[in-house]
Amino acid sequence: MxxxxxxxxxxxxxxxxxxxxxxxxxxxxxxxxxxxxxxxxxxxxxxxxxxxxxxxxxxxxxxxxxxxxxxxxxxxxxxxxxxxxxxxxxxxxxxxxxxxxxxxxxxxxxxxxxxxxxxxxxxxxxxxxxxxxxxxxxxxxxxxxxxxxxxxxLPLQPLCKPDCKGLCSQCGIDLNENPDHHHEMEDIRFAGLAGLKAQLEAEQGE
Incomplete structure (x- = not known):
């Protein structure tokens, strides 16, 4: 024993x-x-x-x-x-x-x-x-x-630092290393109008 x-x-x-x-x-x-x-x-x-x-x-x-x-x-x-x-x-x-x-x-x-x-x-x-x-x-x-x-x-959600910015939800880039990173966001409500505009411009150019 x-x-x-x-x-x-x-x-x-x-x-x-x-x-x-x-x-x-x-x-x-x-x-x-x-x-x-x-x-x-x-x-x-x-x-x-x-x-x-x-x-x-x-x-x-x-x-x-x-x-x-x-x-x-x-x-x-x-x-x-x-x-x-x-x-x-x-x-x-x-x-x-x-x-x-x-x-x-x-x-x-x-x-x-x-x-x-x-x-x-x-x-x-x-x-x-x-x-x-x-x-x-x-x-x-x-x-x-x-x-x-x-x-x-032990922490339930450990962080590398309290103000960690995390990753970009769209492309996964580290926002701590690229604080100015962003994506141009297009309003889906006007997506159809944008397509119509492009079509009209193409017709005018012919």
């Missing part, structure tokens, strides 16, 4: 766990987990994700506040140019020492299970940005944190 400490995303935090006020700084690269977007919009599995920040110990758990920077690969949805840039995301998540359900199971002497029910409901209301500590609080595995944070931050 694989050990928690052998995980590529496991960070030892035993030295600050249950010691409120203590902190542990992080400044390291971790491999991008699988499942962050796809081949069109996403971050490739195994690419380095730079993680900086700190675990701060409080009474009931650890709070991690930091920043993730990952290599983002995509394609501009307007001009179709490839996008290959660093993708920074700020993150704040909570690693509780034990879940609300665990606390409820450990209670004794509650009447009609009311105290346990309150704890379970409170657990359901907790933020999704909550992750368990492993091995009795000895390790924080940040694999799920990296995946969830980056997936939620």
């Amino acid at each position: 694989a050990r928690v400490e052998d995980s590529l995303w496991a960070i030892p935090v035993a030295q600050i766990a249950s010691r409120a006020g203590k902190s542990k700084e992080i400044d390291a690269d971790f491999p991008a987990p699988s499942g962050i977007g796809d081949d069109i919009v996403g971050i490739k599995e195994g690419d380095p994700v730079h993680v900086t920040g700190s675990f701060d110990s409080i009474v009931d758990g650890l709070i991690f506040t930091g920043r993730l920077v990952a290599p983002f690969v995509s394609e501009c949805t307007r001009c179709l140019k490839p996008i290959d840039e660093d993708w920074p995301v700020n993150v704040t998540v909570f690693f509780p020492y034990e879940s609300a359900a665990d606390k409820g199971c450990g209670k004794s002497g509650s009447k009609n299970g009311k105290d346990e029910e309150v704890d379970i409901i409170a657990g359901e209301d907790e933020s999704e940005d909550t992750y368990p500590l492993l091995e009795n609080g000895a390790f924080a595995d940040i694999e799920a944190m990296i995946r969830d944070t980056l997936v939620e931050s």
